[in-house]
Amino acid sequence: MAIHFTKLRIENLRGIRDGTLDGLTDVNILVGRNNSGKSTVLDALTLAAAHSHRPDDPTGRGYAQQVFKRHNEPSEYADSLWHSRKRDHAIGVTLTAGADAQLTIEGRRTGYWNNAGHRLVTDVLTRLILFDSSDGRRREVERLLWPALLATRDDKRLLKQVSDIFALNAETTNYLTDEVWVLLPDRGVRLDDLGDGARACLRMLLCFAAVQNTTFLLEEPETHQHPAALERLAKTLCQGAKQSGIQLFLTTHSRECVRYFLDASTASGLVATVHHTTLEKGSLRVKAIPAETAKSLLDSGPDPLFLDLYA
16 A cells, blocks of 8 residues: 655755645645755655665665765765754654654754654655656666566566657667667667667656655656657656556656646546745745646746746
8 A cells, every 4th residue: 555645844954944845645746946945855855765774775876875966965964964053953854644654854963863753654765766867877777777677577668668758669678788778670779879868768767667655756857858758758657656656756947847747647546736835044835736726827827936926
């Protein structure tokens, strides 16, 4: 049975002194201006995973290291991780699932981290994956995940998904000398030579296929994607989320991305919510906009960055 988070509270993390996202649903689309806390929400979820029972994600990458690398920080003790420089102010991340399943992690500048909470929440976090734009260039993804994909022949499904999204007419794939080759009717092409969009998409879907009953985080999935490909990618992800019990969180600045994920969620039988974030003097304010309301607003013309002015 899939366990989905319904509430996230953040304290003293990066630009956020305090803030709460309530009413989380199957698909959570985070929008807002730059420096409004969207990426920090993904960092909070990833840090919670880092201090559950498993330090690495299913691709073999350390959760904590992902957070620091994303911000070009040298280590987990970087000052920029803490909103306050006062030594007695701890980072706090609290996740709630259902009526009473909850987990809280607390981190102090001395390096001490503590977690206390419900096993069901911890189990979800041990499978969490964060995928951002830099992961589209990360060849370790297929090295770590491709053998398991071949063992179940899910590589055929993955190839069909990517081929449909990008109209590749691909026939099959081969994994040779630590590289994925896509075999087209007239030639073979290395994955890294397919183009930024197809390469990022295949690696994203490879990570997505490796997990179930967990949370999948996407930072700006529109990066490198043509709108038509992005629309088909949104459909693929939402269909897969429905089948595998996956809760989606994504950040975006793209009007098309918001629309495509809202439409794909509805078509897949998922509940989607747009969460508009603002950050004022460390206080994170979030306005949750239901899918149908968000669609109506988009139809009338507002940019996603300003949806809070109309909802």
